[in-house]
Amino acid sequence: MTTIKGPGIFLAQFMGDKAPFNELRSICQWAKSLGYDAVQIPTWDLRCMDLKKAAESKTYAQEIKGIVEECGLTISELSTHLQGQLVAVHPAYHTMFDGFAPIEFKGNTNARTSWAIEQVKFGAKASQHMDLTAHPTFSGSLLWHTFHPWPQRPAGLVEEGFKELAKRWLPILNYFDECGVDICYEAHPGEDIFDGITYEMFLNAVDQHPRACLLYDPSHFVLQQLDYLAYIDFYHQRIKAFHVKDAEFHSTGKQGTFGGYQSWANRAGRYRSPGDGQVDFKSIFSKLAQYDYSGWAVMEWECCIKHPEQGAAEGATFIKNHIIRVTQKAFDDFAASGTTVSANRKLLGLD
Numbered sequence: 001m002t003t004i005k006g007p008g009i010f011l012a013q014f015m016g017d018k019a020p021f022n023e024l025r026s027i028c029q030w031a032k033s034l035g036y037d038a039v040q041i042p043t044w045d046l047r048c049m050d051l052k053k054a055a056e057s058k059t060y061a062q063e064i065k066g067i068v069e070e071c072g073l074t075i076s077e078l079s080t081h082l083q084g085q086l087v088a089v090h091p092a093y094h095t096m097f098d099g100f101a102p103i104e105f106k107g108n109t110n111a112r113t114s115w116a117i118e119q120v121k122f123g124a125k126a127s128q129h130m131d132l133t134a135h136p137t138f139s140g141s142l143l144w145h146t147f148h149p150w151p152q153r154p155a156g157l158v159e160e161g162f163k164e165l166a167k168r169w170l171p172i173l174n175y176f177d178e179c180g181v182d183i184c185y186e187a188h189p190g191e192d193i194f195d196g197i198t199y200e201m202f203l204n205a206v207d208q209h210p211r212a213c214l215l216y217d218p219s220h221f222v223l224q225q226l227d228y229l230a231y232i233d234f235y236h237q238r239i240k241a242f243h244v245k246d247a248e249f250h251s252t253g254k255q256g257t258f259g260g261y262q263s264w265a266n267r268a269g270r271y272r273s274p275g276d277g278q279v280d281f282k283s284i285f286s287k288l289a290q291y292d293y294s295g296w297a298v299m300e301w302e303c304c305i306k307h308p309e310q311g312a313a314e315g316a317t318f319i320k321n322h323i324i325r326v327t328q329k330a331f332d333d334f335a336a337s338g339t340t341v342s343a344n345r346k347l348l349g350l351d
Contacts, residue, residue: 001289001326006297007319008038008076010243013301014308015045024048024064028071035316038076039068040136040298043123044083044100051080051119054126061129075130076296077241080123080137081186086116087168088140088192116140117168121175128179134240134295135176136184136215139165139193139202148258158201165192166205169212176211184215184241195226196234213240216288217300218279219247223269225257229283236291243300244319246277264304273303273311274318285322297323 009031020026024047031039041064043051054061068075082100089097089109098106105112120137127135143161146153176183185193185202193199199214206212216239221228232239249269251257259267274281285297299315301308345351 008298012042055122083119084137186215215241217243219245222247248277271302
């Protein structure tokens with residue numbers, strides 16, 4: 001068994017225009033002061049790093065790594081969530097997702113897709129340059145608008161969607177393989193990979209590619225009413241990254257899982273800071289330790305009620321208190337009698 005590394009913190013939701021959140025060194029110093037040991041870096045935010053430069057220059061990539069280490073931290077992973085989203089976008093969402101890319105690609109969806117694919121590949125090379133082996137991202141989606149099939153989906157539509165998704169991602173997966181880095185898809189609403197079944201459909205479409213791995217975030221499964229502990233039993237070999245994010249689901253006589261037209265605070269299912277929701281993190285940390293998860297436990301703040309700075313301050317302690325230092329011996333070793341093959345056969349009545 002393996003002791004999980006942590007605590008880490010995903011910087012994406014904390015970056016801003018005011019100190020200490022406006023540049024990498026100061027936000028890392030802030031994270032260290034709260035008790036974190038690692039940061040997960042959003043690669044689309046130039047206040048953190050220049051992704052293209054990190055991919056093209058190992059010297060620059062190591063300089064970024066050095067800044068983090070000078071603050072007493074480690075980089076857990078680089079993230080291309082926003083760029084990965086743009087690898088596959090249904091036309092219904094083109095306008096809304098234009099904000100995820102540079103303004104020069106606004107209205108030019110083909111150029112935006114090419115930019116996104118290049119960006120994710122930059123993430124692979126930059127990760128390699130920083131000696132990282134896992135890389136969180138989103139799969140994007142061509143099918144999400146058919147999630148609830150009304151009118152009914154035509155036969156073959158889903159299969160064609162995953163065929164196209166695989167066509168776009170397979171060259172990227174192969175490039176990640178060349179770089180020695182795992183892509184960790186976050187199963188998430190709005191993505192074509194949003195649960196276990198869709199992940200398996202994608203795996204089948206990419207011929208079980210060894211680099212097509214997972215970022216585990218139980219909060220999304222609470223909102224889907226999916227068994228997030230059994231999910232670990234099914235997919236633990238592919239889980240290479242972990243977001244510690246809480247959620248709660250309270251159905252009412254007026255709304256349930258489709259309460260999405262309400263604000264986050266007024267939905268039946270909503271995200272919370274670690275410890276404030278319904279996720280059984282004790283069991284999660286136990287299962288991940290049992291299955292030798294060797295990556296980081298990274299706090300992600302997306303609470304609809306609590307202030308982010310309070311969530312961050314509490315998150316480091318929350319993760320520390322849940323990390324299990326795994327045992328190197330059995331609890332009943334003191335009672336071991338010590339036997340030989342001959343003695344064992346005698347106990348079985350064979351000699």
